[in-house]
Amino acid sequence: xxxxxxxxxxxxxxxxxxxxxxxPSGGRSENRDNKTLRPVTVKQIADATQPYPEAPFLIxxxxxxHVLFVGQVRNISSQSTNIxxxxxxxxxxxxxxxxxxSATRDSMDTDEKGPGDGKSEVVLNGYARxxxxxxxxxxxxxxxxxxxxxxxxxxxxxxxxxxxxxxxxFFTQGPxxxxxxxxxxxxxxxxxxxxxxxxYSGAGPNKALMGVSPLARKIYNLLxxxxxxxxxxxxxxxxxxxxxxxxxxxxxGEELLNAGIIFTTMNEHTWAILEY
Amino acid sequence: xxxQTPRILPSHLxxxxxxxxxxxxxHTIRILGTVSSLRGDxxxxxxxxxxxxxxxxxxxxxxxxGKMIEVVxxxxxxEGGQGLGVRVLGTTDxxxxxxxxxxxxxxxxxxxxxxxSIFYDGE
Numbered sequence: 001x002x003x004x005x006x007x008x009x010x011x012x013x014x015x016x017x018x019x020x021x022x023x024p025s026g027g028r029s030e031n032r033d034n035k036t037l038r039p040v041t042v043k044q045i046a047d048a049t050q051p052y053p054e055a056p057f058l059i060x061x062x063x064x065x066h067v068l069f070v071g072q073v074r075n076i077s078s079q080s081t082n083i084x085x086x087x088x089x090x091x092x093x094x095x096x097x098x099x100x101x102s103a104t105r106d107s108m109d110t111d112e113k114g115p116g117d118g119k120s121e122v123v124l125n126g127y128a129r130x131x132x133x134x135x136x137x138x139x140x141x142x143x144x145x146x147x148x149x150x151x152x153x154x155x156x157x158x159x160x161x162x163x164x165x166x167x168x169x170f171f172t173q174g175p176x177x178x179x180x181x182x183x184x185x186x187x188x189x190x191x192x193x194x195x196x197x198x199x200y201s202g203a204g205p206n207k208a209l210m211g212v213s214p215l216a217r218k219i220y221n222l223l224x225x226x227x228x229x230x231x232x233x234x235x236x237x238x239x240x241x242x243x244x245x246x247x248x249x250x251x252x253g254e255e256l257l258n259a260g261i262i263f264t265t266m267n268e269h270t271w272a273i274l275e276y
Numbered sequence: 277x278x279x280q281t282p283r284i285l286p287s288h289l290x291x292x293x294x295x296x297x298x299x300x301x302x303h304t305i306r307i308l309g310t311v312s313s314l315r316g317d318x319x320x321x322x323x324x325x326x327x328x329x330x331x332x333x334x335x336x337x338x339x340x341x342g343k344m345i346e347v348v349x350x351x352x353x354x355e356g357g358q359g360l361g362v363r364v365l366g367t368t369d370x371x372x373x374x375x376x377x378x379x380x381x382x383x384x385x386x387x388x389x390x391x392x393s394i395f396y397d398g399e
Contacts, residue, residue, distance in 0.1 A: 041394050043280070072368070090281040090306050090348075091395045125368065154308075154344065154376035158384045161283075165387040168394050 037066040037131070039163040043091035045069070045134055046141065057134045060171035067143065070129045070151055070160045073122055085122070085148060087130060095142040096130050127151040129160075175209075175217070212259055216252040218242060220261060223273050231265045232272025280396040281306045281348050285385050286327040289360040292351045307362060308346050308381050310373045311339050318361075321345065324378035330354055330361035337364055344373040 040059060045067060048057040056063045071089030085096040122128045132145035151157060170176075209217060219238055226233065226241070239249040253271055256262040262271040283306045284292060294303050307329060309321030319331045319339055331337075332352060339345060349362040370376055388395045 043396065044394050047394075088279070088281075090283060092280060125366070127368070154346075154370045155380055158377075158380040161384045162380070162387060164394065165391050168391065 036064060037068055038062075038064050039160055039167055040064070040067045040069050041091040041161065041164050042069060042071060042087065042089045042094045044164070044168070045094055045143065046092050048134060048141075050136075060168055062171045064134065066131065066133050066146075068129070068131050068160075069164075070127060070157050073124055073126055073128050076122070076124055083148075085128065085130075085145075087128065087143075095140070096132065096145045096148060097135075097142055098132075098145040098148050121150045122148055123150070127157060129156070175214075209259075209261060212255050212261070213252060215244070215248060216255045216259075216261075219249065219252050219271075220256060220273065223262065223271065228272070230272065232262075232270055234266075235269040235271070238271075279304060282392075282396045283307070283381070283385050283388050285382065286323050286329050288385070288389070289329070289351050289362075293353075293360060294351070303350050304348065304365065305351060305362070306346060306348050308344065308370075308378070311341050311343050311345055314339060314341060321347070324382065326382070330358070332361055332363045334364050337367060339367065340369070342373070344370040344376055346370060 038059070044059050048059045048064065050057055056065060058064070069087070069089060071087035073085050074088045074093065075084075075086035077084045080100070082097050082099045085098070087094055087096050127150065128148050129151045130143060130145050131147045132143040135142055135144045209220060212220075219242070222238060222241060223233060235249055235253060236246060238253075239246045242249070250269075253262070253269075256271070257264065261274060263274045264270060265272050281304045282292075285307070288305075292303055292305050307321070307323065309323040309329060311319060312322040312328065313320040317333050319333055319337075320328050321331060322328050331339075331347060331349070332354070333339070346368040347362055347364055348366045349364045352361055352363040353359075354361040392398045
């Protein structure tokens with residue numbers, strides 16, 4: 001009995017694993033980006049590029065898998081297997097398909113309010129918030145939606161547009177950092193790293209640095225600029241140099257460790273920059 | 277290309293007027309304001325601290341005084357040389373103006389035109 005369950009579970013795991021490994025094999029191995037959920041405008045979806053068929057879509061040269069956007073519902077057409085919406089956010093129009101899963105609908109009926117509430121709340125010419133993945137079907141681009149829900153707060157709409165802009169600027173002009181100088185400093189650091197290492201990892205550390213918090217970048221810059229021996233710097237010392245609470249430094253250090261930007265030396269609280 | 281309706285403020289009306297915009301492909305815009313007067317086939321919205329805009333209504337437009345509305349429309353000349361207005365194509369009622377922050381909208385307009393590549397195809 002036990003063995004039966006185990007082998008069943010193992011089989012399921014195996015299937016999942018093979019699916020996981022086959023998807024990044026389509027291109028670059030940066031599958032950390034494959035898990036992203038990015039706020040976008042409809043125009044960005046329309047402008048997204050695909051280096052080759054079946055490749056992940058690129059917006060501002062960054063891979064996108066899931067996107068999040070808001071817009072006005074211009075058309076709703078219900079079929080037996082899916083509901084197709086036409087969404088217009090003022091920057092363009094795109095079709096959104098939400099598959100009707102009879103299993104989930106049944107559970108929603110019992111767990112939540114009334115039958116079919118999920119679809120009746122989104123009204124024609126009302127605003128909706130969509131979360132899904134960019135897909136193509138016979139050269140037509142659409143969004144396969146995980147969720148389409150009504151949006152009733154104007155501030156949410158505006159916040160989304162600003163958020164999309166911020167993320168766009170992040171990918172095109174780099175992280176905000178402490179004003180222009182911070183961003184410039186990072187770029188310079190990245191160049192030095194790139195100059196030191198050849199094509200092995202390219203802008204690896206610098207690119208990874210884009211994903212971390214400003215505090216983590218601060219620690220990175222301190223480790224980089226401060227004279228030190230091979231053992232690097234101790235967490236307490238970093239905290240006192242930056243006059244920051246040790247807790248915050250520990251958390252940001254954890255972030256850098258997880259991103260593979262720094263490594264631990266003497267003990268787990270002494271860090272040095274990982275350079276190739 | 278699908279229809280694009282950039283969000284604007286009253287000060288942008290001129291730039292989106294059919295005569296001044298050169299080869300701009302769209303004169304259809306979105307604008308946000310509070311309904312401040314209703315006169316049959318025209319109405320006025322107040323756009324925060326950015327002035328008023330006259331709307332040329334459709335027969336089936338149903339606006340209510342004091343509501344925050346989002347207008348999709350075309351920039352047009354008003355009758356009798358009264359400057360520029362917006363010919364309404366559609367409106368969305370966002371309810372009480374106190375529920376939304378007009379300054380956020382101003383920021384959105386600023387972002388729309390400053391980083392237009394993600395919002396509309398400009399000239």
